[in-house]
Amino acid sequence: MSSLNSPSVLLTVRGTVIPPDREATRQLHNQTAGSPEGVAAARSLGDLSHNVFTPVPGMAGAEENELLFLDVWKDAQGIGTFFSDEQVQHGANLMFSEREAVVWMPAEGAFGFELSPPMHLTGRYLGVARGTVDDPQNAINVFRKVLEPTISDARQHGQISHQLYVRLPMPDQPAPAEVLGLDLWADAAGMGAYYESLSGFEAAFSAAPETSVWESATGGTWTEW
Incomplete structure (x- = not known):
């Protein structure tokens, strides 16, 4: 997962896959979004990074047949151009039933950090919290109040980064204000222990947030950049 100090946007794509198993899903991904032609087209329009995540077995929040993409783009215009392509849409329709x-967009003024991962911990796990908010600025303040004092404890449990985002309004898609919190970890057990004792961040949301846990896609090599 990548982050930038300069303006950029994050695209999340989460869906239920059509292929019957993880290997078939991996192969289809690498033949469509991950093909040399697909990668070149995305990069030419400003896709700076593409990471694939699969659910962590036994952890709540995501179904076994789901897939999550995180892509950092230079701007939203490039995303619109890329996904208006019929071939791109066809590939997505082959991959996802829904x-x-x-x-x-990055939440301006939010607390966040990105640290180098410990060399002996090679796993990558993603904690996600998403939900509607009455006031994005209040959500930013709540996350800072809850998380900033715990950064040392989080690091000892294996956390690599924390980033907070606000949903980018689309002219043709009215939607309530939402925020998205992303935590990258190097230790699944440490992540679970930390989250078990974490409380207070729920006050950032106007309703109970959706939470889920993922890991860097398993089951072979997935094309990423």
């Missing part, structure tokens, strides 16, 4: 694509 999906949701959302564009997010």
Whole structure:
């Protein structure tokens, strides 16, 4: 997962896959979005990074047949141009029976960090919290109040980064204000222990947030950049 200090946007695509198993899903991904032609087209329009995540077995929030993409783009215009292509749409329709694509912008003034991962911990796990908010600025303040004092404890449990995003309004898609919190971890057990004792961030949301846990896509090599 990548982050930038300069303006950029994050595209999340989460959906239920059509292929019958993880290997078939991986192969289809690498033949469509991950093909040399697909990668070149996305990069030419401003797709800076593409990461694939699969659910962590035994952890709540995501079904076994789901897939999550995180892509950092230079701007939302490039995303619109890329996904208006019929071939791109066809590939997505082969992959997903249903999906949701959302564009997010970094939450201005939010608490966040990105640290180098410990060399002996090679796993990558993603904690996600998403929900509607009455006031994005209040959500930013709540996350800072809850998370900033715990950064040392989080690091000892294996956290690599924390980033907060606000949903980017689309002219033709009215939607309530939402925020998205992304935590990257190097230790699944440490992540679970930390989250078990974490409380207070729920006050950022106007309703109970959706939470889920993922890991860097398993089952072979997935094309990423």
